[in-house]
Amino acid sequence: MLLFFTVALIVGGAFWAFGAFFGHDASQKPTEATNPPVSPANLTNGNKPEQIQYTFYHTLSQKEIVIPEYEAKTRSREELLGIAKGGQYMMQAGSFASIKEADALIIKLAAMGIQAKIDKITVTANKKLENLKQAPKTWYRVKIGPYSKMSSVDNIRSRLKKNGIEVNITETGQ
Numbered sequence: 001m002l003l004f005f006t007v008a009l010i011v012g013g014a015f016w017a018f019g020a021f022f023g024h025d026a027s028q029k030p031t032e033a034t035n036p037p038v039s040p041a042n043l044t045n046g047n048k049p050e051q052i053q054y055t056f057y058h059t060l061s062q063k064e065i066v067i068p069e070y071e072a073k074t075r076s077r078e079e080l081l082g083i084a085k086g087g088q089y090m091m092q093a094g095s096f097a098s099i100k101e102a103d104a105l106i107i108k109l110a111a112m113g114i115q116a117k118i119d120k121i122t123v124t125a126n127k128k129l130e131n132l133k134q135a136p137k138t139w140y141r142v143k144i145g146p147y148s149k150m151s152s153v154d155n156i157r158s159r160l161k162k163n164g165i166e167v168n169i170t171e172t173g174q
Helices: 002-022 040-044 056-060 067-081 099-111 150-160
Strands: 064-067 088-096 117-123 136-148 170-172
Touching: 040 067, 056 067, 064 067, 088 099, 088 150, 099 117, 136 150
Parallel strands: none
Antiparallel strands: 064 170, 088 136, 088 170, 117 136
16 A cells, blocks of 8 residues: 555656646746637627638538448448438449540440440649649549449449459439
8 A cells, every 4th residue: 555655656746747847837827819809799880700601511412422342331231221321322433544445444334234424524733732733634434323222333343343343432412
């Protein structure tokens, strides 16, 4: 018991010494805030603060979200149990800088009985990064879908995998 109190006293003293050496100086006063708070009187005189329009949920609903393999398996199991949340799924079978390569994949998929389309996108450099001053680049994405059930996606994905085609699964906004 004495050993416990001795160790506790030593450890506590070490923490106190550390705090005294590196810690806050109690004689210093806190600094004043640089932006004073807005008083209620200023709000009633027509000086309303700027209204910020948040569009996160609207923007997110229109985006494609990549579904990892483990999540796709989980969603398939949920469908079997009848607890799936639903969604619209697309598969991306490839992305090419050349339209000829994208067309070649479309033909290969058509020979397998799978209908696909080419989605042309243009990627521009991020304006915030000054050292990325590249010209816009066009990509041709080969997309399959949309499908409303993950089980349909799984069936087609396994057929594609047998033919050497890997796909990325995405969930699109409603």
